[in-house]
Amino acid sequence: MKSSVITFPGSNCDRDMDVALTKFGFKNKMVWHNDLELPKSDLIVLPGGFSYGDYLRCGSMASKSKIMNSVINFAKSGGLVMGICNGFQILVEAGLVPGVLLRNKYLQFICKNVHVKVDNKENTFFKNLDKKVLEFHIAHNEGNYFCTNDQLKEIEDNNQIAIYYCDQNGNTNDQINPNGSIKNIAGIFNKEKNVLGMMPHPERMIDESLSGEDGSIFFKNLLNNIK
């Protein structure tokens, strides 16, 4: 299976993502934001970081990069696209997933492990996953998911919420919400569920001795689903 990770100026999780994808069997290529064409890929990943120094709005400049025309076409033709953290911000700015990511509610940069509940398994990203609650890492200043009431209704009607912030038992409530996101949303899909944006970093949880293994579970499952 082939994957591509896009590097924007200021991306800093691109190589972590490369390590993770390669570890679990993807043949990964790094793609520069100024390129026009994507290599043949089964999965495109927009990595975390601070593209363009978060100028204007996080992800806004990167969403207009040259390579993004190809990424948008790839997504619109059904290709799998995943945006993590800043990659999620780029996806919302590109209009590939609905909503926006605002500054965290309490104005603090948050860097910690969180639990997320996977509710929707009728998609390539989470199909057959045998765990309902995963422990991932978050590190962001603008992860407060927001959308209009009309958008929220549409997102819920189409089952587009991918993961929720929760406690280790899978309970979602305000106390466990790290950044003020509407409905504890940590990740969402586009309508067709081939595009996933999420704030947590699965690529930081792929080594038992360093972190945890829930990222490994996610990537192994993803590879099996794409095969």
Add this chain to the structure above:
Amino acid sequence: MKVSAVITLKKDVLDPQGKVIHETLDGMGFNSVNEVRQGKYFEIDVKENDPKKAKSLVEDMCKKLLANLVIENYKIIETQ
């Protein structure tokens, strides 16, 4: 020609920075503040001398990049 645009957050969007500024102003003794909302201001010098065209150019920029219309409104405030 210079065109200025102001981007403001929509009414229902949480503005924690505005809130903190408000609280700080309160702490400084400015007790008459009802609310503070923080926004962005752009001065754009465009290669266009027709005010109407210059304005519509900047309006297009606001729609496509400068503002995110899910959470923000834009207003072209002056041309000179």
